[in-house]
Amino acid sequence: MNQPNSRPTSELMLRETASQTAGPYVHIGLALAAAGNPTRDEEIWNEMARPEVEGEHIEVVGTVIDGNGDLVRDAFIEAWQADSNGEYQPEFDLEKPFNSFGRTATTFDHGSEWSLTTVKPGPVAHASGQSQAPHINLAIFARGINIQLQTRLYFDDEAEANAACPVLSRIESPARRQTLIAKREEVDGKVRYRLDIRLQGEGETVFFDF
Amino acid sequence: MQYDSKRFVERDRNWHPPAYAPGYKTSVARSPQQALVSMQRPTVSELSGPDFRQLRMGPHDNDLLLNFRQDQNQGLPQGERIIMFGRVVDQFGKPVPHTLVEMWQANAGGRYRHRNDSYLAPLDPSFGGVGRTLTDEQGWYRFRTIKPGPYPWPNDPNSWRPSHIHVSVMGPSISTRLITQMYFEGDPLIPLCPIVHTLKDPEAVETMIGRLDMARSKPMDCLAYRFDLVVRGELQTYFENQ
Numbered sequence: 001m002n003q004p005n006s007r008p009t010s011e012l013m014l015r016e017t018a019s020q021t022a023g024p025y026v027h028i029g030l031a032l033a034a035a036g037n038p039t040r041d042e043e044i045w046n047e048m049a050r051p052e053v054e055g056e057h058i059e060v061v062g063t064v065i066d067g068n069g070d071l072v073r074d075a076f077i078e079a080w081q082a083d084s085n086g087e088y089q090p091e092f093d094l095e096k097p098f099n100s101f102g103r104t105a106t107t108f109d110h111g112s113e114w115s116l117t118t119v120k121p122g123p124v125a126h127a128s129g130q131s132q133a134p135h136i137n138l139a140i141f142a143r144g145i146n147i148q149l150q151t152r153l154y155f156d157d158e159a160e161a162n163a164a165c166p167v168l169s170r171i172e173s174p175a176r177r178q179t180l181i182a183k184r185e186e187v188d189g190k191v192r193y194r195l196d197i198r199l200q201g202e203g204e205t206v207f208f209d210f
Numbered sequence: 211m212q213y214d215s216k217r218f219v220e221r222d223r224n225w226h227p228p229a230y231a232p233g234y235k236t237s238v239a240r241s242p243q244q245a246l247v248s249m250q251r252p253t254v255s256e257l258s259g260p261d262f263r264q265l266r267m268g269p270h271d272n273d274l275l276l277n278f279r280q281d282q283n284q285g286l287p288q289g290e291r292i293i294m295f296g297r298v299v300d301q302f303g304k305p306v307p308h309t310l311v312e313m314w315q316a317n318a319g320g321r322y323r324h325r326n327d328s329y330l331a332p333l334d335p336s337f338g339g340v341g342r343t344l345t346d347e348q349g350w351y352r353f354r355t356i357k358p359g360p361y362p363w364p365n366d367p368n369s370w371r372p373s374h375i376h377v378s379v380m381g382p383s384i385s386t387r388l389i390t391q392m393y394f395e396g397d398p399l400i401p402l403c404p405i406v407h408t409l410k411d412p413e414a415v416e417t418m419i420g421r422l423d424m425a426r427s428k429p430m431d432c433l434a435y436r437f438d439l440v441v442r443g444e445l446q447t448y449f450e451n452q
Contacts, residue, residue, distance in 0.1 A: 004421045006299075006440045007413045013219070013301045014440045018414040019226045020391040021234075021405060022376065025324045029314025029340050029376055036325045037338065042266045067239035074326075080259065080384050088254060093264035101260035108326075126253050137255050141389055144236030146227035146408045148389065152255075167255075171247050199240050209221065209246040210256045210385060 019147035026076045031105040046104040048118040053097035055084025055119030059192040067200030071112040076105045081136040086122030126166050133161035149207045153195050156181045179205045213254040218385045219301050219443040227408035234404045259383035262310040271342050274355035278338030287337035289318025289356035291432035297349045301443030305349030312342040312378040320361030372399035381441035392420045392437045
């Protein structure tokens with residue numbers, strides 16, 4: 001097969017295309033409204049669950065903070081989560097009331113917070129037979145981030161499930177596990193979980209390789 | 211789908227750019243200091259991912275020559291008309307069909323249609339700079355666009371990005387998710403760029419260069435650049451838990 005810009009690592013395997021930062025203008029490509037640009041008929045955005053879907057309706061919000069403690073105002077984030085029954089729904093379709101995939105971003109507006117409207121995911125099966133505590137996988141892209149940072153968001157009102165989660169338990173330092181736990185708050189009768197992502201330094205968020 | 215029997219080839223993080231690459235200044239405060247926590251056994255959460263076949267796209271979503279024009283009477287964008295095309299395969303050379311490929315770019319003068327871009331080169335009223343498409347059954351994708359111009363950025367006192375198109379590909383899972391940049395063959399700014407230099411291996415830089423393809427260009431109309439994307443290879447695990 002002719003692969004003009006790919007490189008073999010052995011006779012059997014090609015090298016993965018190298019990653020590059022998403023840069024400062026990622027929003028024009030992947031988050032059109034956040035860039036202040038006209039949108040297309042269908043966009044992949046941050047409403048993952050519509051009101052009619054079953055499950056506990058929640059908002060998930062946070063900021064992204066750099067190693068100097070300053071807000072990152074140009075991050076782009078992708079979320080991947082199970083539905084309220086702990087099942088992933090891979091078929092992305094805006095006509096469905098729930099999608100497992102969503103996108104959000106921080107900008108110079110809205111206090112530079114990202115947000116997702118979703119339902120709380122159910123516990124997800126694990127090959128070990130144990131179940132994983134409810135969680136949302138997040139990938140963070142931005143200017144200055146050369147390859148996306150992969151993390152997970154857990155919920156602080158799931159302490160028992162969190163303590164038993166085989167993935168959370170892989171993090172050697174118990175203090176560092178706390179960086180993945182979103183805090184529940186109630187605002188105007190609505191449930192909201194907050195997780196600030198710290199890219200570097202004190203309270204640095206755990207990032208995964210998988 | 212049985213995710214527990216699935217596995218992707220490990221990402222070679224010496225091939226990809228490191229998080230901390232001080233020549234690219236913004237990476238200094240945006241790179242973790244702690245080691246990544248490796249999942250020796252990724253779960254369904256990492257091995258699955260979205261399928262976008264039901265995303266309803268517009269007729270010109272992959273045609274940047276037409277997709278920002280408000281009406282038929284408006285002119286075409288200024289600049290070098292090009293086709294950008296290629297194939298998405300995995301590391302075993304297997305085509306990745308029906309996967310979402312997205313791209314965004316500056317206009318011919320190096321100006322982005324983004325409120326934070328204050329470069330003095332003007333916007334093009336007929337050019338938006340965003341495209342998306344799905345690969346076909348054999349993993350092929352194509353866009354029609356304008357070759358973007360280089361632009362200056364505040365890194366070193368006189369840093370210029372080479373002409374580039376940002377490219378985003380999903381692949382079969384969130385494990386294969388990749389964002390990269392396509393550069394243009396022969397551009398003398400490539401070896402000068404601090405973002406390109408985040409890669410240590412010159413062979414890795416080669417994977418990001420789109421090649422002029424005269425055979426696929428359209429006489430008296432537009433040139434063509436080929437850019438193949440390779441995502442992590444998918445393996446089956448046969449003896450898990452034995």
